[in-house]
Amino acid sequence: MSIDYSLEPSIIEGKPGLASIDSTIAAPMETRPNKNFYMALSVTLTMLGIGAVCLGYSFYYGMGLWGNNNPVGWGFDIVNFVFWIGIGHAGTLISAILFLFRQKWRTGISRFAEGMTIFAVMTAGIFPLIHVGRPWLDGYLMPYPNQHGLWVNFTSPLVWDVFAVSTYFIVSAIFWYIGLIPDLATLRDRTVDKIRKTIYSIFSLGWRHSNRHWHHYEMSYIILAGFATPLVLSVHTIVSFDFAVSILPGWHSTIFPPYFVAGAVFSGFAMVQNALIFVRKIFNYEHIITLDTLEKMNKIMIATGSMVGYAYAMEFFIAWYSGSPLETFVFVNRAFGDYAWAYWIMVSCNVIFPQLFWFKKIRRSIPLMFVVGVFVNIGMWFERFVIVVTSLSRDFLPSSWAYYKPTLYDIGILIGSFGLFFSLLLIFTRTLPVVSIAEVKAVSDGAQPTHHAGGSHAE
Amino acid sequence: MSTQEFQVNYEKKGLPSTWLRNGLIFLVLGIGLSAAAYFIEPQRALINGVVAYMFVFGCGIASLFLIALEYIVGAVWSVPFRRISEFLAALLFIAPVLALPAFFNFHQVFHWSAPEAASDAILKAKAPYLNVSFFVIRFIGIFIISWLFYFFIIRNSRKQDVSREQFLTKRNITLSGAFIPVFAILISIMSLDWLMSLEPHWFSTIFCVYYFAGSLLAAIAALTFIVVSLNERGYLIKGLTEDHYYSLGGLMFAFTNFWAYIAFSQFLLIWYANLPEENFWFINRMNDTWSYISVGLIVLKFVMPYALLASQPSKMNPGRLKLAAFWILGAQYYDLFWLAIPNYYKTGPALHWTDFGFPLLAIGVIMTVFCIVARGKNLVPIGDPKLKRSMDFHL
Numbered sequence: 001m002s003i004d005y006s007l008e009p010s011i012i013e014g015k016p017g018l019a020s021i022d023s024t025i026a027a028p029m030e031t032r033p034n035k036n037f038y039m040a041l042s043v044t045l046t047m048l049g050i051g052a053v054c055l056g057y058s059f060y061y062g063m064g065l066w067g068n069n070n071p072v073g074w075g076f077d078i079v080n081f082v083f084w085i086g087i088g089h090a091g092t093l094i095s096a097i098l099f100l101f102r103q104k105w106r107t108g109i110s111r112f113a114e115g116m117t118i119f120a121v122m123t124a125g126i127f128p129l130i131h132v133g134r135p136w137l138d139g140y141l142m143p144y145p146n147q148h149g150l151w152v153n154f155t156s157p158l159v160w161d162v163f164a165v166s167t168y169f170i171v172s173a174i175f176w177y178i179g180l181i182p183d184l185a186t187l188r189d190r191t192v193d194k195i196r197k198t199i200y201s202i203f204s205l206g207w208r209h210s211n212r213h214w215h216h217y218e219m220s221y222i223i224l225a226g227f228a229t230p231l232v233l234s235v236h237t238i239v240s241f242d243f244a245v246s247i248l249p250g251w252h253s254t255i256f257p258p259y260f261v262a263g264a265v266f267s268g269f270a271m272v273q274n275a276l277i278f279v280r281k282i283f284n285y286e287h288i289i290t291l292d293t294l295e296k297m298n299k300i301m302i303a304t305g306s307m308v309g310y311a312y313a314m315e316f317f318i319a320w321y322s323g324s325p326l327e328t329f330v331f332v333n334r335a336f337g338d339y340a341w342a343y344w345i346m347v348s349c350n351v352i353f354p355q356l357f358w359f360k361k362i363r364r365s366i367p368l369m370f371v372v373g374v375f376v377n378i379g380m381w382f383e384r385f386v387i388v389v390t391s392l393s394r395d396f397l398p399s400s401w402a403y404y405k406p407t408l409y410d411i412g413i414l415i416g417s418f419g420l421f422f423s424l425l426l427i428f429t430r431t432l433p434v435v436s437i438a439e440v441k442a443v444s445d446g447a448q449p450t451h452h453a454g455g456s457h458a459e
Numbered sequence: 460m461s462t463q464e465f466q467v468n469y470e471k472k473g474l475p476s477t478w479l480r481n482g483l484i485f486l487v488l489g490i491g492l493s494a495a496a497y498f499i500e501p502q503r504a505l506i507n508g509v510v511a512y513m514f515v516f517g518c519g520i521a522s523l524f525l526i527a528l529e530y531i532v533g534a535v536w537s538v539p540f541r542r543i544s545e546f547l548a549a550l551l552f553i554a555p556v557l558a559l560p561a562f563f564n565f566h567q568v569f570h571w572s573a574p575e576a577a578s579d580a581i582l583k584a585k586a587p588y589l590n591v592s593f594f595v596i597r598f599i600g601i602f603i604i605s606w607l608f609y610f611f612i613i614r615n616s617r618k619q620d621v622s623r624e625q626f627l628t629k630r631n632i633t634l635s636g637a638f639i640p641v642f643a644i645l646i647s648i649m650s651l652d653w654l655m656s657l658e659p660h661w662f663s664t665i666f667c668v669y670y671f672a673g674s675l676l677a678a679i680a681a682l683t684f685i686v687v688s689l690n691e692r693g694y695l696i697k698g699l700t701e702d703h704y705y706s707l708g709g710l711m712f713a714f715t716n717f718w719a720y721i722a723f724s725q726f727l728l729i730w731y732a733n734l735p736e737e738n739f740w741f742i743n744r745m746n747d748t749w750s751y752i753s754v755g756l757i758v759l760k761f762v763m764p765y766a767l768l769a770s771q772p773s774k775m776n777p778g779r780l781k782l783a784a785f786w787i788l789g790a791q792y793y794d795l796f797w798l799a800i801p802n803y804y805k806t807g808p809a810l811h812w813t814d815f816g817f818p819l820l821a822i823g824v825i826m827t828v829f830c831i832v833a834r835g836k837n838l839v840p841i842g843d844p845k846l847k848r849s850m851d852f853h854l
Contacts, residue, residue, distance in 0.1 A: 005628050005844040008535075100709075102854060233720060245731040252732050255664035257724040310643055314664050321588060322662040323581040324736060358636070 011104050012444040013287040021288075021444070025183075025437045026190055028283055033430055036282075044422040051416005054409045055130065063133050065409040072392040072404040077131040080417055082239055082384045083267070084124030085165065086260075087377075087421075089232060090268025091117025092172055095179070096228035099221075105296055107439040108289045112279060113272045114176045115434065119424040120268075121169045123417050128161065130413075157241035164238040168231050175224045181207050182217065182438040236264040243387060250330040250391035253318075259311035266304035266350070267380035270373040273297045275425065277370055279434060288435055291364055298363045301376060305354035308383075312351065330391060338403055339390045342382050349379025467841045468697040474830055474838075475692065482826025489823045492816025497560070500813050505560055505568050506657070506803055507817040510795045512557035513653055514821045517674030517791070518681055519550030520649075523609055524642050525678055526616075527635035530628070536706050538849040539696050539839050543685050545613050547678065549832040551605050553824055558598070558653075565591065571659035581660055589656060597652060601645045608638045619842040628844055646671050654795070658802040661740045665725045672718040677791040679714060681825065683707045684784035687777045689838065696839045696846075701775040702854045708774025711764065711783060719761040743801050748809035756797050760790035792818050 003009075016024070058065050068075040091113035098106040129138045141162045143152045152159045185207035188200035207213055240260035243251035273294060280289040319331040334343045353375045356362045363369065389404045428434065441447060493511075496504040522544040529537050566573040571589045576582045582589065612634050615627040650670035655661065663669075686707065689695050729737050744753045767783040768774055796814070840846065 003625075003629070005625055006847055008848055230716075237720075237724070241728075244728050247732045247734055252728070252734070253664045254666075254725045254728045255668065256728070258665070258668060258721065306640060306643075310647075311664075314647070314667065318662050318664045321585060322736070323584045323660075 009292065010445050011107065011290070011293075012440060013290050015445050016287060018441055021440055022186060022190065022437060024284065024288070025433045025435050025440070026187060028430055029187060029433065030190070037426065037430065041423065041426050044419045044426060047415050047419025048423055049416075049419070050412050051414075051419055054412030054416065058130070058409055058413070059135065065407060067404055067406040067410050069402050069404060071395045071400050071402050072389055074131075074388050074392060075404060076406050076410040076414060077127045078242075079381070079384045079388050080414055081124050081127035081131070082388075083381045084120050084127070084417065084421070085235065085239055086264035086267045086380060086384075087271045088117040088120035088124065088168075088172075088268060089236060089261070089264035090272045091115070091120075092168075092175075092228050092232045093265050093268070094272070095175060096225040097232060099225045100229060104443045105293050107443050108285075108293050108435055109272065109276060109297070110439070111176075111179060111436045112276060112434045113268075114172065114179070115428050115432075116268075116272055116275065116425065117172050118169070118176060119421050119428070120271075121165065121172065122424070123421045125165060125169070126417070126420075128158070157238060157245055160238045161242060164231075164235045168235045171224065171228050171231055175221075175228055178217070178220055178224060179436060179439075180432065181205055182209065182213075183433045183436060185209065186437050187433070232265075233261055236260045248391050248395070249319075249324070249326040250334070250387065253315055255311050255314055259308065262304045262307035262311070263350075263380060263383060266301060266308055267377055269297050269301050269304070270376035270380070273301070274370060274373045274377070277366055279429065283429070283434070285435060288440055291366075294366075294369060295360075295363045298357045298369055298372075301373075302354050302357040305350055305376065309351035312347065326396070330394065333394055334386060334390045337390070337394070339386065339393070342386050343390070346379050346382040346386050349375040350383060353379075467839075467846065469695070469837070469839050469841055471837055472694055473835070474689075474694070474833055478826060479830035482823055482830055484823075485819050486823030486827050489816055489818075489820025492813075493820050496813035496816055500811065501564070502567055502803065503800070503811060503813060504817075505564050506799050507796075507814055508557065508560045509568060509653060509657070510792070510799050511817040511821040511824075512554060512561070513650075513670075513795050513799075514677070514792050514818075515550050515557055515824055516554040516649065517646075517670065517795075518677050518825060519548055519554055520605055520642065520646055521671075521674040521678035522547035522682070523551065523605065523612070524639070524675065525682070526612060527608075527638045527642070530612075530632045530635040531639060535845050535848045536703055536852040538843050538845045539699060539703070540682060540686050540707075541616065541843070542836070542838055542840050543682050543689075544678070545616060546829050546832045546836075547681055547685075547825070548609055548613070550825060550828055551602065551609055553828050555598075555602055557820075557824070562595075569594075569656060569659075571656060576659075585659065589659060594652060597648055601649055604641060605645060608634065608641070612638070616840055616843075617836070620837050620840060621842065623842040623844070625844050643671075646674070654798050657799055658740055661737060663725055663729070663737065663740075665721060669718075669721050669725060672714065672721045673791050673794050676711065676714040676718055677788055679707070679710050680784040680787035680791070683711060683780055684788070685829070687781050687784070691777060694838055696841075696850070698850050700853070702852055704777065704780060705771075705774045705854060708768055708780050708783070711780075711787060712768040712774065715761060715764045715768070715787070719765075722761075743805050744797065746806065748807040749801050749805075752797055752801075752809045756790075756794060759786075760794055764790065789818075792821065 012021075054065075066075060066077070068077075091110075094106045094113045095110045095117075099110075129135050132138060132141075140150060141152065141159070143154075143159075152162075181204055184200050184204035188197055188204050191197050191200065237257040237260065240256040244253060244256035246252055276289055276294065276297075280286050316331050316335075319327040322328075334340070353372050356368070356372055362372070393404050394401050493504060493508065496507065525537075525544045526541055526548065528534070529541055561568045569589075570576065571582050571585070572591050572594075587593075612631055615631045615634070618624075619627045647667035650667045654670060655663070655666050686695065687704070690699055726741065729741055732738075743749065764783055764787050767779060767786065773779045773783075800809075800814075843849075
């Protein structure tokens with residue numbers, strides 16, 4: 001199988017007509033879901049219910065139900081928070097950064113990934129709110145003049161998190177919605193149902209596919225992409241500051257910001273890849289979300305996974321090189337101490353397994369890439385576990401060392417977060433187009449002037 | 460299809476004759492001034508020599524990285540410019556010569572190797588890594604490995620000018636895949652050995668990424684400057700558009716921001732935690748006249764390039780691109796100077812007249828090597844299968 005480098009590879013396979021693109025993508029919204037959908041939804045809602053019950057108990061009896069103990073004040077709640085924020089990063093990377101880089105293959109997957117961003121940030125947002133222990137006081141996270149004269153601690157990165165995550169959520173949601181407008185108009189024009197037509201009409205803001213509309217649309221889209229790009233970096237940078245501005249060995253490391261961002265993109269891509277494998281199969285999008293696209297995602301995973309591996313190695317080396325006994329101890333303890341099992345799960349899942357993607361056969365095999373994607377997500381969850389728990393459980397005073405063990409309530413809340421995320425995702429696939437109808441048309445063969453032989457531009 | 464009909468609109472011409480002449484003038488001037496500096500202020504001249512060396516090495520290895528990046532990500536727009544980066548990557552062959560003075564005065568440059576270091580507990584602990592023989596082995600190893608990659612990748616690329624065979628592209632993609640992880644290790648070791656170990660007690664996990672960011676920025680800036688200058692005079696392939704320029708400008712802009720992000724991360728975390736084992740490095744740079752140089756770094760390396768390249772038309776304007784590229788190259792030199800000199804002159808003087816010969820030397824080396832390597836060669840990879848697509852490139 002040799003590639004002809006002189007030809008531009010097709011992004012959409014099989015030259016589908018414009019009408020067939022419309023009807024393929026709109027099909028899930030125009031048909032009734034089948035039994036499998038309801039079965040999947042009931043599974044995820046059950047998971048969500050488990051989480052809700054555990055959370056309810058935690059609110060009623062207090063945080064003593066959790067595994068957090070004296071040195072390990074940050075347990076599953078913060079681990080899950082960082083994990084879910086990370087999952088969200090792929091969406092903005094695909095929709096904003098790859099857009100600025102003019103990577104046209106992003107069109108098939110951008111809408112879905114953006115949706116995942118929004119749901120992941122929503123899921124993540126729950127954890128700091130419950131982590132404070134008294135969720136009814138969460139309003140004080142927002143600085144506002146109040147009669148108590150109470151203000152947040154502006155020098156704390158935890159407060160920066162509030163601003164970073166909420167900005168990220170708002171910009172992602174607006175970006176997502178702007179992209180949806182032309183598609184909502186298409187759906188409005190297709191539907192005969194009166195109620196749906198009204199809803200679509202309201203949310204498509206009077207879009208008529210006119211030249212002028214497109215002009216404004218593209219302008220606002222690129223501006224939002226420009227806004228969203230620094231946000232991709234800033235959110236996980238600030239999450240990394242939660243750890244790195246402290247003086248705790250294992251947390252205080254200058255490589256944390258780029259390393260966290262790379263890790264976030266890594267896990268986000270793994271999650272998007274896993275979910276897309278099902279979406280493209282179930283909804284017959286295999287010619288739109290092509291194997292080539294999945295292969296490119298796997299390439300991004302090997303790149304970001306290797307960056308994460310570089311950061312592990314650099315941290316380890318500098319811990320020794322620094323000559324600081326505290327630093328050295330923490331890293332040796334990570335690899336060979338009580339939590340060595342977690343450390344080696346992290347290293348093998350994040351650094352070793354993704355290296356399989358160097359082989360084209362594995363990169364293009366659906367079952368194998370799925371398995372590696374799952375491993376990556378396990379590994380990235382354990383990365384946060386290793387960072388949060390190992391450093392805290394062995395702090396400066398050996399008399400206060402303790403082993404952290406999650407309780408059933410911690411695990412239940414984690415299951416609940418997956419339930420929430422996948423329930424939202426399932427509902428999304430049935431209510432909104434998971435692939436951008438308009439953008440797919442623009443990148444199919446023949447849509448661009450250079451696709452015609454001899455097409456030249458005025459330069 | 461149209462690949463057969465595609466006529467490469469490129470006419471082979473030698474470089475402008477003034478380039479080599481000017482390069483030689485800079486080189487002679489640089490050698491003269493640095494030699495004078497060595498006799499007047501030997502210690503300072505040696506460290507300045509390290510700065511010039513790291514500048515040239517960074518440009519060279521980051522150019523090779525750019526070539527590998529083009530292959531591995533399948534970039535199309537950059538194909539007509541790849542040859543320029545290939546010439547710049549040849550700097551890897553001259554770079555070790557610039558490092559020689561430091562080797563001949565090893566203890567003066569690398570204080571960890573001085574006899575007094577034997578009584579320092581921290582340095583004793585670091586001795587398994589920071590010792591002269593391992594240092595030399597690493598240095599030689601880095602160059603041999605990067606020369607091998609240079610040799611194979613560039614040979615395939617040049618062969619393709621005549622043979623036009625696609626398998627050469629495929630082979631280079633494989634080589635690039637192998638090179639990129641190796642590159643990450645090589646540039647990390649080099650920056651740790653030659654910049655971080657100048658202050659042997661200090662450490663920062665992001666430091667190697669910092670040097671990488673600056674070097675890549677310099678390689679892109681050098682590429683942009685040469686491409687725009689040559690294209691203005693018609694030395695490159697006909698039909699390059701504003702979109703090609705825009706992409707070069709966009710890359711410079713993006714990596715200016717990337718550098719600023721890395722620099723800010725390093726500063727903020729060390730400043731905020733304020734641990735005595737690492738904050739002294741920044742305190743040295745915030746004292747006396749060094750504080751002005753430090754503020755100058757923010758202005759010169761971030762604010763100015765940002766302002767020069769922020770707007771869309773500016774990334775397509777040849778004059779603006781040349782100015783920004785030249786500026787960024789100067790800022791990268793300034794940055795390396797700021798990394799190295801304060802370790803030795805903690806209370807100043809921040810600037811000394813003997814410092815100014817070394818940037819001239821670095822520019823002279825780059826120009827001369829570029830002209831000599833480029834002599835008699837195609838300035839555009841005319842046999843690359845992606846060239847036609849590249850000429851059709853539009854944003």
